[in-house]
Amino acid sequence: MAGRLHRRLGGWGFTGENFPPTPELLAWLTRQIGPAVSCVPAGAEGSQLPRPRPVPHLGCGVSADEPDRLAHARGQGLPDILRLRAGAVPAFPDAVCWPKTADEVAGVLARCDSAGVEVIPWGGGTSVTGGVNVLPEDRPVVVMDLSALAALESFDERSRLATFGAGILGPALEASLASRGYTLGHFPQSWELSSLGGWVATRSAGQESLGFGRIDDMVAGLEAAAPGGRLSVRPMPGSAAGPDLKRLLLGSEGRFGIITSVTVRVRPLPSNRTIQSLLFPSWHDGMDAVRTLVQSGVPLTMLRLSDPPETEVAMAVGLGATRAAGLVRRYLHIRGIGDGACLLLVGAAGDPQTVRRTLRQAGHLIDGSHGVSLGTRPGAQWLKDRFRHPYLRDALLDVGVATDTLETAAPWSALDDVRQSVREAIAGALEGAQERVAVLCHISHPYPDGASLYFTFFFRVATDHGETIARWAAIKRAATNAIAAAGATLSHHHGIGQWHAPWLEQEAGSTGVAILRSVAHQLDPNTIINPHVLLDPMTRLEA
Numbered sequence: 281m282a283g284r285l286h287r288r289l290g291g292w293g294f295t296g297e298n299f300p301p302t303p304e305l306l307a308w309l310t311r312q313i314g315p316a317v318s319c320v321p322a323g324a325e326g327s328q329l330p331r332p333r334p335v336p337h338l339g340c341g342v343s344a345d346e347p348d349r350l351a352h353a354r355g356q357g358l359p360d361i362l363r364l365r366a367g368a369v370p371a372f373p374d375a376v377c378w379p380k381t382a383d384e385v386a387g388v389l390a391r392c393d394s395a396g397v398e399v400i401p402w403g404g405g406t407s408v409t410g411g412v413n414v415l416p417e418d419r420p421v422v423v424m425d426l427s428a429l430a431a432l433e434s435f436d437e438r439s440r441l442a443t444f445g446a447g448i449l450g451p452a453l454e455a456s457l458a459s460r461g462y463t464l465g466h467f468p469q470s471w472e473l474s475s476l477g478g479w480v481a482t483r484s485a486g487q488e489s490l491g492f493g494r495i496d497d498m499v500a501g502l503e504a505a506a507p508g509g510r511l512s513v514r515p516m517p518g519s520a521a522g523p524d525l526k527r528l529l530l531g532s533e534g535r536f537g538i539i540t541s542v543t544v545r546v547r548p549l550p551s552n553r554t555i556q557s558l559l560f561p562s563w564h565d566g567m568d569a570v571r572t573l574v575q576s577g578v579p580l581t582m583l584r585l586s587d588p589p590e591t592e593v594a595m596a597v598g599l600g601a602t603r604a605a606g607l608v609r610r611y612l613h614i615r616g617i618g619d620g621a622c623l624l625l626v627g628a629a630g631d632p633q634t635v636r637r638t639l640r641q642a643g644h645l646i647d648g649s650h651g652v653s654l655g656t657r658p659g660a661q662w663l664k665d666r667f668r669h670p671y672l673r674d675a676l677l678d679v680g681v682a683t684d685t686l687e688t689a690a691p692w693s694a695l696d697d698v699r700q701s702v703r704e705a706i707a708g709a710l711e712g713a714q715e716r717v718a719v720l721c722h723i724s725h726p727y728p729d730g731a732s733l734y735f736t737f738f739f740r741v742a743t744d745h746g747e748t749i750a751r752w753a754a755i756k757r758a759a760t761n762a763i764a765a766a767g768a769t770l771s772h773h774h775g776i777g778q779w780h781a782p783w784l785e786q787e788a789g790s791t792g793v794a795i796l797r798s799v800a801h802q803l804d805p806n807t808i809i810n811p812h813v814l815l816d817p818m819t820r821l822e823a
């Protein structure tokens with residue numbers, strides 16, 4: 281519980297931190313969606329919590345106090361924040377527990393299974409898919425906060441393997457490795473607040489996935505506990521001993537058990553991180569450059585290409601107010617780069633010599649692709665602010681603008697069609713309400729065979745929080761339908777949770793879903809762990 285006290289409720293991060301919008305960004309938003317008509321007051325004091333229902337003795341630290349129940353009721357999706365701010369959370373856990381060992385986790389599950397109590401695993405609570413949300417239930421609900429399982433359990437330097445308790449958060453994990461000269465290299469934007477177990481349970485991807493891989497590539501072994509038994513997958517460099525059971529836990533979101541420890545592959549800590557930035561005259565020029573670079577195998581750690589509206593916003597946030605911006609714009613104009621410009625960030629990590637060599641190699645590969653270098657300053661600024669950007673969402677709500685993100689992935693041959701159809705779906709989703717939606721998009725996780733597309737959208741807050749949530753749901757539904765119709769994936773890295781679950785069968789097929797359901801039944805026959813994520817959706821998006 282300690283250390284969580286200064287976490288902000290009904291918003292991102294820590295109290296006292298902020299990332300206010302620049303006047304240029306606010307002006308851009310007004311041009312795109314119109315002037316704000318209402319705002320969402322901050323604070324989450326209004327919630328009325330019902331009396332907690334009794335839960336059995338759980339054999340570990342437990343609280344039924346209101347602040348703990350409120351802090352563990354919802355994740356970090358936009359509707360979660362809106363509900364918390366409005367004091368309109370529909371359900372709360374009856375208790376929160378903090379097991380300290382894998383045996384305690386197994387003990388809680390056994391007791392809850394016998395007593396018919398639901399258990400929701402909570403890593404950092406940063407889910408943006410409704411993954412940790414408590415729903416109104418007939419059964420009592422316990423949230424199992426895994427933050428006390430956060431130790432470095434073993435470090436095998438010779439094999440470059442480290443085993444951590446699953447509840448460890450990003451900064452503590454990296455600090456522990458850095459003190460030994462190593463890194464995991466997994467930096468999702470939620471890194472400060474998300475946990476190793478949560479990353480595995482949702483198959484997350486960090487911002488430098490190009491160089492370090494996604495979490496799937498980093499997991500060498502793991503341990504999990506479920507009412508149906510305990511699973512231990514020893515770390516192996518490779519194995520052909522049947523299907524890979526650790527892969528079964530990746531993306532299982534609690535349905536196949538609670539991950540208690542994870543062995544990860546670690547790498548030497550790079551002494552240098554440099555991000556080169558370039559502007560391309562068009563999205564297609566930029567996309568071709570990204571594909572060329574990733575298919576060449578040059579050892580970059582990051583490629584992130586913004587579409588023209590996102591580039592415009594990046595300029596508004598970063599360069600817009602400065603005198604340098606005018607000079608940059610004039611220079612770009614001379615070089616033939618105008619309104620359709622796309623910003624590409626190209627990252628490399630290692631010792632300074634390796635970084636220089638890698639960036640030079642990348643530069644040669646896309647020489648002649650019409651890119652104009654902006655140097656390393658925009659990338660350095662991005663690196664400095666990358667974990668502060670999420671605070672912008674709260675600051676925008678304060679002034680009446682709602683913003684959220686969603687993501688997908690597809691092969692290169694389909695990528696642009698997917699981008700166009702999802703963009704159009706989002707942009708037109710509120711036409712019936714005569715509201716406009718501004719949409720930004722970037723490629724941030726490229727592979728030789730395709731890439732992810734990450735969309736950010738903005739719309740006006742309504743006078744009533746229920747109507748704002750309905751607007752969000754209309755956008756989310758339209759975008760997810762477009763993603764499914766285009767044959768792209770429901771999620772590249774946010775997972776399925778409650779909100780994507782109604783579409784899973786379209787992607788996995790009925791046999792695929794039946795397999796997942798039978799595994800869940802084997803491990804959790806009474807369906808007590810997080811029963812509404814991944815399979816068996818119960819919610820409409822508005823819930």
Ligand SMILES: Cc1cc2nc3c(=O)[nH]c(=O)nc-3n(C[C@H](O)[C@H](O)[C@H](O)COP(=O)(O)OP(=O)(O)OC[C@H]3O[C@@H](n4cnc5c(N)ncnc54)[C@H](O)[C@@H]3O)c2cc1C
Pocket residue numbers: 292355356357400401402403404405406407408411412426446447467468469470473474475476477478479480481482483484485486487532533534535537538539540670773774775777810813
């Ligand atoms: C501002 C912001 C930025 C984000 N950026 C990224 C990003 O860059 N990349 C990315 O991949 N995601 C991102 N996310 C989404 C989110 O952070 C990830 O899904 C993350 O992996 C969740 O980790 P967590 O520890 O917070 O999990 P939680 O939110 O606590 O849980 C997520 C799901 O996993 C289950 N779960 C958690 N721990 C365990 C466990 N030990 N065993 C079994 N099940 C468990 C939960 O029940 C839930 O279903 C972002 C979210 C926000 C709010």
